[in-house]
Amino acid sequence: MDPSDAFGATSRVPAADGEPLVVASGLVKRFGEFVAVDGVDFSIGRGESYGFLGPNGAGKTSTMRMIACMSPVSAGTLRVLGRDPDRDGPEIRSRIGVVPQEDTLDLELTVLDNLLVYGRYFDLPRRVIRERAEELLDFVQLTERARDRVESLSGGMKRRLTIARSLVSDPELLILDEPTTGLDPQARHLLWDRLYRLRRRGVTLVITTHYMDEAEQLCERLAVMDRGRFAAEGAPRDLIAKYSTREVVELRFGATEPAGVAAALEGLAQRREVLPDRVLLYSDDGDATLGEVHRLGLTPESTLVRRSSLEDVFLHLTGRTLVE
Amino acid sequence: MTATVTTPLRITPLSILGSRRALRLIERNIYVYRRSWIIFVSGFFEPFFYLLSIGVGLNKLVGALHIGNRLVAYTAYVAPGLLASSAMNGALFDATFNMFFRLKIAKTYDAILSTPLGPNDVALGELGWSLIRGSTYSGVFIVVMALFGYVLSPWAILCLPAAVLIGFAFAGVGLAATSFMRTWQDFDKVSLAIIPMFLFSATFYPLSVYPGWLQLVVRATPLYQAVALERGLDAGALSASLVGHAAYLAVLGLAGLVVTSRRLARLLLP
Numbered sequence: 346m347d348p349s350d351a352f353g354a355t356s357r358v359p360a361a362d363g364e365p366l367v368v369a370s371g372l373v374k375r376f377g378e379f380v381a382v383d384g385v386d387f388s389i390g391r392g393e394s395y396g397f398l399g400p401n402g403a404g405k406t407s408t409m410r411m412i413a414c415m416s417p418v419s420a421g422t423l424r425v426l427g428r429d430p431d432r433d434g435p436e437i438r439s440r441i442g443v444v445p446q447e448d449t450l451d452l453e454l455t456v457l458d459n460l461l462v463y464g465r466y467f468d469l470p471r472r473v474i475r476e477r478a479e480e481l482l483d484f485v486q487l488t489e490r491a492r493d494r495v496e497s498l499s500g501g502m503k504r505r506l507t508i509a510r511s512l513v514s515d516p517e518l519l520i521l522d523e524p525t526t527g528l529d530p531q532a533r534h535l536l537w538d539r540l541y542r543l544r545r546r547g548v549t550l551v552i553t554t555h556y557m558d559e560a561e562q563l564c565e566r567l568a569v570m571d572r573g574r575f576a577a578e579g580a581p582r583d584l585i586a587k588y589s590t591r592e593v594v595e596l597r598f599g600a601t602e603p604a605g606v607a608a609a610l611e612g613l614a615q616r617r618e619v620l621p622d623r624v625l626l627y628s629d630d631g632d633a634t635l636g637e638v639h640r641l642g643l644t645p646e647s648t649l650v651r652r653s654s655l656e657d658v659f660l661h662l663t664g665r666t667l668v669e
Numbered sequence: 670m671t672a673t674v675t676t677p678l679r680i681t682p683l684s685i686l687g688s689r690r691a692l693r694l695i696e697r698n699i700y701v702y703r704r705s706w707i708i709f710v711s712g713f714f715e716p717f718f719y720l721l722s723i724g725v726g727l728n729k730l731v732g733a734l735h736i737g738n739r740l741v742a743y744t745a746y747v748a749p750g751l752l753a754s755s756a757m758n759g760a761l762f763d764a765t766f767n768m769f770f771r772l773k774i775a776k777t778y779d780a781i782l783s784t785p786l787g788p789n790d791v792a793l794g795e796l797g798w799s800l801i802r803g804s805t806y807s808g809v810f811i812v813v814m815a816l817f818g819y820v821l822s823p824w825a826i827l828c829l830p831a832a833v834l835i836g837f838a839f840a841g842v843g844l845a846a847t848s849f850m851r852t853w854q855d856f857d858k859v860s861l862a863i864i865p866m867f868l869f870s871a872t873f874y875p876l877s878v879y880p881g882w883l884q885l886v887v888r889a890t891p892l893y894q895a896v897a898l899e900r901g902l903d904a905g906a907l908s909a910s911l912v913g914h915a916a917y918l919a920v921l922g923l924a925g926l927v928v929t930s931r932r933l934a935r936l937l938l939p
C-alpha cells in the first residue's frame with residue numbers, strides 16, 4: 346500500500362507560478378532589547394524545500410517560530426499561505442505541521458493517544474486520524490510501543506514520534522527545526538525518503554539543520570544565517586561555487602605541529618582556514634596545492650584532498666569555529 | 670501590513686474568551702483521565718468524609734442553627750457549606766497543580782499552540798474541564814445530601830448550577846494564579862489562602878460569631894460568597910443577596926479567564 350493513501354487522495358497541484366507560500370520582508374524578532382532576527386527578506390515557493398543554516402543562536406528557530414505563527418513578529422512583514430499570521434494565526438496553523446527543536450510530546454498520554462489527540466486539535470474526524478496514526482506509527486517504527494507512555498520511549502523514539510505527530514494533519518507546509526537530531530542513521534534516511542516523497546506531492550518544507558550533508562540532500566535553497574541576518578542565500582551548489590573553491594586540501598599536523606606552520610601556508614592557496622585540529626587550504630587544484638605544501642618541506646601527519654562542500658561555505662560565511 | 674506588535678498574538682476582542690476549539694482541550698483531558706480514572710473517582714470521597722466526621726460527629730454537640738429564619742440541624746447546616754468548598758476544591762485541583770505541570774513541567778501547551786488552538790482556547794478549555802470535574806463531584810454530593818435528608822427546600826435544585834458557578838470562579842482564579850507561579854513551592858501560598866478560607870469562611874458556623882470588622886473581611890472572601898449562595902438556595906431562603914453572591918462569583922471567574930489568556934500568550938508565545 347502506498348503509505349500516502351491515508352493522506353490527501355490526490356497530489357496537491359502546485360500553484361501555477363502563484364504567490365509564494367511564505368514571504369518575509371524586513372522581518373525582525375526582538376526579545377526585549379535583544380534583536381534575534383534582524384531584518385531578513387526571503388520568499389519560499391509552493392513545493393519548495395528551504396533550509397536555514399547557521400551557528401547556535403543565529404536566529405533560525407526564532408524565524409521558524411514566526412513562520413509557524415507561534416511568535417509575534419516584532420517588525421517587518423510576514424505572510425504565510427497568503428495570510429497575515431497576526432490576524433489569521435489559527436487558519437494558517439491548521440495547514441502547517443511543526444517539528445519543534447525540542448520535543449513537546451504530551452507526557453500524560455500514550456504514544457498512540459499523542460497522535461489521536463493532536464489530530465483532534467485540527468478538528469479531523471477520529472476515523473481519519475486513526476488511519477493516519479497507524480500508518481505514521483508504522484513509518485516511525487513505533488507500532489509496538491503504541492500503548493506505552495511517552496516517558497518510556499528513548500530520546501530518538503520521542504523524536505520520531507514528534508515527527509509523526511507533525512504529519513497527522515497532512516500539512517501543506519511542514520516546518521522542521523533540526524528534525525534529525527538524535528535519530529539513528531536508519532531513521533534519518535527513512536525521514537529523508539519521506540520528506541522527498543512529500544515534496545513530490547507538493548508539500549513545502551522549511552528545515553533547519555546542523556548537518557551539512559542533510560542540508561545538501563534536502564534543501565533546494567538555503568539561507569545561511571549569522572547573528573540574526575542572512576549571510577548568503579541560494580541553491581547549495583551555487584553557494585559552494587560562490588563561496589568556496591572547487592577543492593579543499595585538509596592538513597593535520599598532529600601534536601607536533603611546528604610553530605608558524607599556519608603562517609608558512611599563508612598565500613599557498615586562494616584561502617586558508619586554521620581550525621583547532623587542522624588547516625584547510627582552498628584551491629581549484631587540490632593536488633597541485635598539496636605538492637606545494639610538500640615542496641615547502643612540511644610533513645603533515647595526514648592529508649586529504651576533497652571537493653568543497655556546504656561545510657566550507659558555512660565556515661567561510663560564519664567563521665564561528667575559526668581560531669582567530 | 671506592517672506589524673509592530675506589542676499586544677499578545679491572537680487576542681482580539683471577539684475571541685478573548687476562546688472559541689469552540691477549546692472543546693478539543695477538554696477532549697484531551699478526557700483521554701488523560703480515561704487511563705487514570707481512580708484519581709478522578711477519589712475526588713468524590715473527600716467532601717463525603719468531611720460530612721461524616723464533622724457534620725455527623727458534631728451534630729449531637731451543637732444542636733440546631735438558623736439559615737435565614739429556618740432552624741435546621743447542624744448537619745443540614747454544614748452540608749451546603751461543604752458542597753461549596755468541594756466545588757471549590759474540585760475546580761482548583763485541575764486549575765492549579767495539573768495546569769502548572771502542563772504549563773511549566775511537561776510543556777504540554779507549547780505543542781498545542783502549534784495547532785489551530787490559541788492561548789485563549791487553552792485557558793477556556795482548562796477552565797471548562799475544571800468545571801466538568803468539579804461539577805461532577807458537586808452533583809454526586811448533592812445526591813448524597815438529598816439521600817441523607819439535608820436538602821431543605823425545592824430550591825435546592827439550583828444548588829448544582831450554583832456549584833458550577835463556584836467552580837467557574839475558583840477555576841478562573843486558580844488558573845490565573847498558577848500562570849504567575851514559578852516553582853512548586855509557590856503552591857504553599859495557595860494552601861495558605863485556601864485552608865484558612867476553608868476553616869473560617871462560615872463553612873462550619875455562622876458569620877455572627879465574629880466581631881463586626883472581621884465579618885466584613887470574611888464576607889469579602891470568595892468562599893464565603895459561595896457558601897452563602899449554596900446555603901441560601903438549599904434552605905430556600907431566597908433574597909437579593911443571593912444574586913449579589915452569584916454576580917461576585919461570575920465576575921471573579923471571568924476576570925480569571927481573561928488574565929489567564931493574556932498570561933498564557935505572554936508565556937507561551939514569546
Ligand SMILES: Nc1ncnc2c1ncn2[C@@H]1O[C@H](COP(=O)(O)OP(=O)(O)OP(=O)(O)O)[C@@H](O)[C@H]1O
Binds near residue numbers: 399402404408446
Ligand atoms: N524567548 C526568548 N527570550 C529571550 N531571548 C531569546 C528567546 N528565544 C531566543 N532568544 C535568543 O535569540 C537568539 C536566537 O535564538 P534562536 O533560538 O533563534 O537561535 P537558533 O539559530 O535556533 O540556534 P540553535 O542552533 O542553537 O537552535 C539567541 O541569542 C537566543 O538567546
Ligand SMILES: [Mg+2]
Binds near residue numbers: 405406446
Ligand atoms: Mg534553534
